[in-house]
Amino acid sequence: QALCALPAEPGAASAFVAADYDQLVDAPIFAGSPLVQSFVESGKEVLVVTEGADARWPQAQALQDVQRLVRTQRHLWGELPFARYIFFNLLVEGYGGLEHRDCAVLMASGWAARSRKDYLEWLGLVSHEFFHLWNIKRLRPVELGPFNYEAENPTPSLWIAEGFTAYYDDLLVHRAGLCSREEYLGRLGRAIERLHQSPGRLVQPLAEASFDAWIKFYRRDENSDNATVNYYLKGSVVAFLLDAKIRLLTGGRQSLDEVMRLALQRFAHGYTQSAFTALCDQVAGASLAPFFHCCVDTATEVDLGEALAYYGLGFGGGDAAAAAPAGSLGIVPRLDGGRLWVAEVRRGGAAWEAGLQPDDELLGIDAWRIAPTRFVERLRSFAPGSRLSLLVARRERLARLPVTLGADSQAFANLSFVPQPSAAQRQARDGWLGALPASP
Ligand SMILES: [Zn+2]
Structure with missing residues (x-):
């Protein structure tokens, strides 16, 4: 089965018509055997096409929730400016989305409905891409269209x-x-x-x-x-x-x-x-x-x-008030090849002051060797202000760096x-x- 937001060619199976190149590249085509659900809102048809809908996915609930979101957004903007709209809901263990004129592609995990937090995240994604059908596809910065496909299209907006x-x-x-x-x-x-x-x-x-x-x-x-x-x-x-x-x-x-x-x-x-x-x-x-x-x-x-x-x-x-603040090094770590690396050093943080650098490998704290997967957790067991010695390797050469831990930002x-x-x-x-x- 082929699905696309473009109008179908009369009399032909799985053929679609694009008026011009802009429409063509803005209309992804789905081929497969998805779950296809639909509802009508304010006289307009909305399809929810889900790839990977299995026992983990609450299909009836999700459809109902999408309809409530569509109704709420119509209420904000005034009307639904399409004949038919398609959500391509791809449960493929990715995360992200892309808006198009009359459809959106959503990528999420098949487990997205198994926790409240993840499900709210998914609803937020649906809401985000649907909002774009106005804010970006029909209300856009002047720089973003008609597109010059051969150059950058920078905009301050x-x-x-x-x-x-x-x-x-x-x-x-x-x-x-x-x-x-x-x-x-x-x-x-x-x-x-x-x-x-x-x-x-x-x-x-x-x-x-x-x-x-x-x-x-x-x-x-x-x-x-x-x-x-x-x-x-x-x-x-x-x-x-x-x-x-x-x-x-x-x-x-x-x-x-x-x-x-x-x-x-x-x-x-x-x-x-x-x-x-x-x-x-x-x-x-x-x-x-x-x-x-x-x-x-x-x-x-x-x-x-x-x-x-x-x-x-x-x-x-x-x-937040009850929990004791944890010590913070002010880095973004990266686990790679079974080793823990410094990916980024935050300006003004403890690691910045101590002279830690991106691509330093983190090996130990004081007298202890710390497993790469446990490093962040161990660090949090020290209070802000703790003075520690970090064992790191910089281009394979071992070094000890004295560091005074900062506090995880609690103010916000x-x-x-x-x-x-x-x-x-x-x-x-x-x-x-x-x-x-x-x-x-
Ligand atoms: Zn967006």
Whole structure:
């Protein structure tokens, strides 16, 4: 069986018609014997084509959840702009996705529904690629189309195209009723935490991260975390802050949702970064130039204070406060050939100060030989501030490096609601996340 989002050639089995080259390369063709499910939403047919659907995959539940996501997104954008849409859900032990005009390819594990965390991850992926059917495929940076297939197509606006999509993917899983407020905050909080663990956030401005994606984001090296910032990650945090700011400035009457809807109407032929931020100003009823200057044009630390206060959010609730902080070396390790190597050294971390370098091999701590698979765990058993001697091999030559452990960043762990919100904070939360069902 061959499946493709392109219209079928009348009278021919497994033949499809593309109007031009752009359509052709944007329409993957699936050949195989998948599970094909479908539903109709607002009069439009949506297919969920799953490869590798076996006993591990909850096919009825997954279909129902996808439909709720589709409905929630239609509600945000206004209408479903296709005749027929296909999710190619490939359970092939990979992870990733790619959006197309009338379909998306999702890659996940066949085990993805066996834990709540992994299933939420999968729902987030479905939500992300479906959001792209508007944000990127029909509302795009002016630089991204028509494509010149023989040259790079750099744009400063991937923080909008990808970052805003990364903000909305989990948020819409929550608004669809598929995860609790606490689960959503957990995922948002981890994004904020990951951003603050990335030294490159204070080096590379967001717009530059987007513009240089071709030469940096997709060509990572051992210094990437120190020198670059992930525009998905920082873009999603900036979207969270921008959404809160617009809600705050308009007394909760407007939001980033409205910006996205207006942008879709207004920018049929693509937007420039400045046209998009001008639209944000218009919806907010105020100039957001200082906000965008800080968050997008410079590598200044983003200010979370306003958004946290507006919704009544704080860090460090729950388990984080109880757990003793673990010592941190500030490296990204790499297990390769049964040996443990330093892949990256974080700027300003303990390893950085001690002179550890990428491609050093980690052998022992103080007087002990440590198995490569246990090294990280053993290290965490030492408290921050512990002074240790690391045994390493650098190009096969043994060396001992004295090191003083830093602390795992705890400052941004466990985002949660403050226990006693004001009436205004309660209202702000409901506007943002959707009102909770009235208690019986
Ligand atoms: Zn994306």
